Amino acid sequence: GENVEQHPSTLSVQEGDSAVIKCTYSDSASNYFPWYKQELGKRPQLIIDIRSNVGEKKDQRIAVTLNKTAKHFSLHITETQPEDSAVYFCAASEASGGSYIPTFGRGTSLIVHP
């Protein structure tokens, strides 16, 4: 099955700095890579995703890059703000019987200091 490794487990930055979270996956059949943000006490919410036919995707201050050859993908957050503080999960999915069942990384706790 798929195995997703996520680093770092904790990331502390100053407001305005950039933050990068990296994930690797093992199954070359994976073709959908969502990122979820989970604020304390709240549900995980999708913030950005990328498919295997795309190398990079941006949405305002967040961007995701994918290197299929190396089987790794990264989340980039620029100009971080205190409200970006949360746990971020990467995931990798392959179509299985018609659905995408993501395998999640263990999460990165991002702390943005004002």
Added chain:
Amino acid sequence: KAGVTQTPRYLIKTRGQQVTLSCSPISGHRSVSWYQQTPGQGLQFLFEYFSETQRNKGNFPGRFSGRQFSNSRSEMNVSTLELGDSALYLCASSLGALRGANTEAFFGQGTRLTVV
């Protein structure tokens, strides 16, 4: 459109008991997946139901089971509870459409289960 609803939000049970958790997906979504979230293990996939059938299953013991009803609502059952079953149980719903379609998952708020 209402989001994914899980009940109850909090539950305290004793070892050896059984528990049933409920998940109502977004209207029109036919796929419901269940996850166990713990501080040490992150989000671990339990199983997925689509059109009342279990379509995918993770690596959990048989004490964990589920079902889905014709209205796509799903229940998860854990029998013979152990202390290690204490966790946040999340369900996620998606369209569950055919291969290749967008199947973004929307999570519920979760049920916090504490086993004492």
